[in-house]
Amino acid sequence: MQCAILKNLLPPLRTGDDALLVTAEAARLIVEARNKLGIQQKVLASEMGISQSYLCDMEQGNRQWTLGDFNAAKKAMERLA
Numbered sequence: 001m002q003c004a005i006l007k008n009l010l011p012p013l014r015t016g017d018d019a020l021l022v023t024a025e026a027a028r029l030i031v032e033a034r035n036k037l038g039i040q041q042k043v044l045a046s047e048m049g050i051s052q053s054y055l056c057d058m059e060q061g062n063r064q065w066t067l068g069d070f071n072a073a074k075k076a077m078e079r080l081a
Contacts, residue, residue, distance in 0.1 A: 019067045026065035030073050039080050047076035
C-alpha cells in the first residue's frame with residue numbers, strides 16, 4: 001500500500017535533473033507523501049544525503065526544488081516505505 005501512496009502522490013516527472021520545479025507544488029507533494037508514510041523529516045533528509053535544515057528550507061519554499069531533488073526524495077521514500 002505504501003508504494004501505491006507514492007505512485008498516487010508523486011507522479012513521474014521527465015526532464016533534466018537540474019530543471020527547476022514549481023517549488024510550492026513540489027514541496028506540497030513531498031511533505032504530503034512523507035506525512036502519509038509516517039517518515040520524519042530528519043530520516044528523509046539523511047536518506048537523501050542532505051541536512052535536515054536543507055530539506056526543511058526546501059519544504060518551506062525557501063530553496064528551489066530541482067527534478068534531481070524531487071526524484072532523490074521520492075527514491076528515498078520508496079526505500080524507507
